[in-house]
Amino acid sequence: MIRLNKMTDYAVVMLSHMAGDSASVTTAVQMAEDSGVPLPSVSKLMKQLSKAGILGSHRGAGGGYSLDRSPGDISVAEIVTALEGPIALTACIDGADTSCGSMPQCAMSGNWNQVNQAIQAALDSVSLADMMPRPFAFVPPSEKLKSDIRNELQHSDNVGETHIESAS
């Protein structure tokens, strides 16, 4: 399982919340309360998001963070990149010399790049708006959603295993 940081997940939840809420500015404290994410993490995340230009920040009393851009204009790729750096699957890119010297074949890892670009495209094609729970639809049942997801996941699980299970 290729894991995204929990932080990134938090961020999407938070941004989604801000996009759905009409309040123009939200303080970190408010957000922590709303989302259940621990305040320090919220704080850290919002700082990063603001630094990346995804959120606007307003200091001083009565300040907070604001989502000035349109949710449809913010791609998941941008969020991920803001929090986790460039999107890539291995460490063997960008001339990272870490421990690669010991493995001559490592040059081959460059081919991961194809995959990386495809993933970039994937994250690029989904916007924050897409991640939001339909603004109009009143769908509370998380149960249905989950089974839905599981369903879709299994549907695409056809990796064509040969399964040579050694009879022991």
Place this chain on the structure above:
Amino acid sequence: MIRLNKMTDYAVVMLSHMAGDSASVTTAVQMAEDSGVPLPSVSKLMKQLSKAGILGSHRGAGGGYSLDRSPGDISVAEIVTALEGPIALTACIDGADTSCGSMPQCAMSGNWNQVNQAIQAALDSVSLADMMPRPFAFVPPSEKLKSDIRNELQHSDNVGETHIESAS
């Protein structure tokens, strides 16, 4: 940066090596020497790969592991899945109740699924053969492969650049 386990990277290197080498069976020890990957890790990896049906195993003296399938028939997705489980970006699937109860908005995370599927498609469309350092140089797969991926993503963005190495 979305990180793939180092193990998976190792695995691709190893499999690639086996695909390129004509030897029918390779022992873990041999592989460790060839690849520079620590023996225990090689051993663990090959066990997993054999269990997943990607490698064949032959016990006893003179035994070892063999790559019986064609490299073009083994997708990166299959390798990743064998080593890291189902391809997905968050933990918020499969009814994982972990800490999700505290966050009502978490149901929304289901939308990650779009992204997950795109990533699955990306990994699906690249085979072990594509990851090999051209054994027989007359295979320039990049173009076909990319349009393939783009196709599956059904969102032809500007990713189609013939831009393989992103080193700066």
Place this chain on the structure above:
DNA sequence: TTAAACAGTACCAATTTAGTCCTGTTTGAG
């Protein structure tokens, strides 16, 4: 002036990952 709020940095704890070790089990070869 003051307090609310962001900005930045250093730090700790918990989880995860990579790697080690050891004890079977199978099996070809002598």
Place this chain on the structure above:
DNA sequence: CTCAAACAGGACTAAATTGGTACTGTTTAA
């Protein structure tokens, strides 16, 4: 038949990463 080569499987340890904490600025509206 015996032996050693090689896989199978599990428990364990060490290191790296991540998530969370704490604290000390800086800005600014009231």
